[in-house]
Amino acid sequence: MTLTRRTFMLATLALPGCTALGVLNDAAAPRDTYALQPVSSAGQTRRSSRTLLVLEPSAAAAIATDRILIKQDPLSVTYLPDARWADTVPNMFQTVLIQSIASSGQIGFVGAQGAGPVPDAxxxxxxxxxxxxxxxxxxxxxRVSFELTVLRDRDQRVLGTQRFATVLPVADDRADTIARSFQAALEALLPQALPWVAARVG
Structure with missing residues (x-):
């Protein structure tokens, strides 16, 4: 089944002739679940005693979901009908960022809100x-694009803002291939982003 056909099937559910029960049954159908993994930053040995708080990312409503977004054209938004992320994209992205920054060994402590010491940044x-x-x-x-901003915690001074973006081809329309393409995008971007963050945190 091609991606175009999958998207057509999803769009059909929204037509007036479809029953509410049909929509509910589709929503309850099990979907393959994918989780993106943290990215290592090889060769980074400098470590500081600084602490970093990573807030949950912001995103448009179409992105802030556990569904895998498909755009057939600039004005349409659909999702893969038989696959999803293990968490909402912002939550999953936050987890990947925290684990990736922590594993780089460049910052003393990295955590989410409500965990750990008072942050430096x-x-x-x-x-x-x-x-x-x-x-x-x-x-x-x-397509993956995100903007990072580092603030000094004590006075909220902006220490830096940087955008990271990449576009990678998807070899076929299988959900696992699509998920691997997003993993590859993070593996291309985070090795650039992690040293940038560490340099601003100090």
Whole structure:
């Protein structure tokens, strides 16, 4: 089954002729679940005693869900009908960031709100793109774009803001292939982002 057909099937559920029971049955159907993994930052040995609080990222409503976003054109928003993320994209992204920064060994403590000591710095994240786009030639790409801002906690001074983005081709329309494309996007971006964050935290 092609991605185009899957999307068509999902859109059909919204037509007036479809019963509410049919929609509920589809919503209750089990979906394959995918979780993105933290990314290691090899070669980074400098470690500080600083502490960093990573807040939950902000994102548009279409992104802030556990569904895998598919855009057939700039104006349409649909989702893979038989697959989902293990958590909402902002929560999953926050977890990946915390684990990736912590495993880099460059910052003394990295955690989420409500955990750990009073932070020296706070990391804000805005996710601008996290989905699959259909190209004019019928192919698909995974698009990931996010902006990081580091604040000094004691006076909320902005220590730096930087955008990170990439677009990677998706080899086929299988859900596991699409999930691996997003993992590859993070593996391309986070090794750039982690040293940038560490340098601002100090």
């Amino acid at each position: 706070v990391l804000l994240t805005r996710i601008d793109a996290f989905g699959v786009d259909r190209q004019t030639d019928g192919s698909f790409v995974a």
